[in-house]
Amino acid sequence: MADKRSDALQEEKLSVCSYCVYQRLGFNQDDQDLLNSSCQNCTKSKPGSLPGLAGIFIPLIYGIVCVVGLVGNTLVIHVVVNYTKHESVTNIYILNLAIADELFMLGLPFLAVQNALLSWPFGSLMCRVVMTVDAINQFTSIFCLTVMSVDRYLAVVHPIRSSWWRRPHVAKAISGTVWAGSFVVVLPVVVFADVLKDDGNCSIVWPEPAEVWKTSFIVYTCTVGFFCPLLVICLCYLLIVIKVRSVGKRAQATSSRRKKSERKITQMVVVVVAVFIFCWLPFYVLNILNLLVVLPGDFRGLYFFVVVLSYANSCANPILYGFLSDNFKRGFRKALCRTSRRVNSNDRTGIEAQRPTEEWGGIVLRQQITENGYQRCSL
Numbered sequence: 001m002a003d004k005r006s007d008a009l010q011e012e013k014l015s016v017c018s019y020c021v022y023q024r025l026g027f028n029q030d031d032q033d034l035l036n037s038s039c040q041n042c043t044k045s046k047p048g049s050l051p052g053l054a055g056i057f058i059p060l061i062y063g064i065v066c067v068v069g070l071v072g073n074t075l076v077i078h079v080v081v082n083y084t085k086h087e088s089v090t091n092i093y094i095l096n097l098a099i100a101d102e103l104f105m106l107g108l109p110f111l112a113v114q115n116a117l118l119s120w121p122f123g124s125l126m127c128r129v130v131m132t133v134d135a136i137n138q139f140t141s142i143f144c145l146t147v148m149s150v151d152r153y154l155a156v157v158h159p160i161r162s163s164w165w166r167r168p169h170v171a172k173a174i175s176g177t178v179w180a181g182s183f184v185v186v187l188p189v190v191v192f193a194d195v196l197k198d199d200g201n202c203s204i205v206w207p208e209p210a211e212v213w214k215t216s217f218i219v220y221t222c223t224v225g226f227f228c229p230l231l232v233i234c235l236c237y238l239l240i241v242i243k244v245r246s247v248g249k250r251a252q253a254t255s256s257r258r259k260k261s262e263r264k265i266t267q268m269v270v271v272v273v274a275v276f277i278f279c280w281l282p283f284y285v286l287n288i289l290n291l292l293v294v295l296p297g298d299f300r301g302l303y304f305f306v307v308v309l310s311y312a313n314s315c316a317n318p319i320l321y322g323f324l325s326d327n328f329k330r331g332f333r334k335a336l337c338r339t340s341r342r343v344n345s346n347d348r349t350g351i352e353a354q355r356p357t358e359e360w361g362g363i364v365l366r367q368q369i370t371e372n373g374y375q376r377c378s379l
Helices: 002-025 031-037 054-083 089-105 108-117 123-157 168-185 187-192 210-247 249-253 257-292 297-324 326-347
Strands: 193-195 202-204 358-360 363-369 375-378
Touching (some): 054 089, 054 108, 054 297, 089 123, 089 168, 089 297, 123 187, 123 193, 123 210, 123 257, 257 297
16 A cells, blocks of 8 residues: 555656646646546546636637737747848847747647647647647747857957857857757657557657656756756856956946947847746746655646746747837837738728828827828838
8 A cells, every 4th residue: 555655646746747847848647637636626527628617717828828929929020031130140049039939839729729628639640740849949949048148148248259150140050050959859759749548638658667757858858958058048147247347437438339239139138038037947946846745736726827937938028029129119110010001001092191190009100191102101
């Protein structure tokens, strides 16, 4: 009996951890039974619904996050490609980060369906594809932020010596390496992702000893996918702070427009990194904590919150760009202005002296019709 109790506790600890994280990266979904059984005053849920309002509320939250993330990152990609200097080093990294966030969002509808149905209805191949794409883009995001932080370090601390490394073709090569490296990191997901035969959930089917594989993979992903990149990021900004303080007033007296621009870019990257840490740190801390202690199933609300918070980071980045970067502000306005112009041109029946003022999300767009019939948009 003691051995069975010990095995049950160990399985519970591993399953709770898997529920929090690897609905996306594929740890066993045995924890779904744990969540159902943790509801002391309700009967076990039938396949096809979650307990209580969760069957509606949780997929709805996932859907909102997905729509906001897809729209925001699509706009960022559109602005970088069409309205900014997309050949600049920083914008190349931002473009790759936006693509990773965009693809990362595509996994949310599948996660919502699995949560609602308590099973995976899309088949084994789609299970492997979705989990692989989801995992690759999760790691690509943190690796892109790490590269952006190193780029900021080079731009501020070694602006002359790093000029060759901070060229567009080098940035593109580094971005390609980041994507390839992310694929290598998640190879266990590619190999072992499948649909579980007993409960029909999309997960990772580990070989024996399964507990050792599960625990090793948690430590591996937390270390490679978060804590090591975080160490590099913190080191970069520590060296930047030391450099700025050592220069002191002399830098302020000789500041140029270029230096002010570099300072703004650095501030933007710092905020983006800080928000990333805020959104993802609970995710990884909870996983490490689950390796050390057994968390009760009553914490299921916390598990959902942590997963949603990690996905919400991909929604936050476009908003941060809009608030922190003048170039992105102008790009967003141009994109919205052009969209508004297309819509109004379809309704135009004649040439008018001036269109009424319209407002898009707080951005005032004044549209005028020139003598030759073309619209001009002023911001």
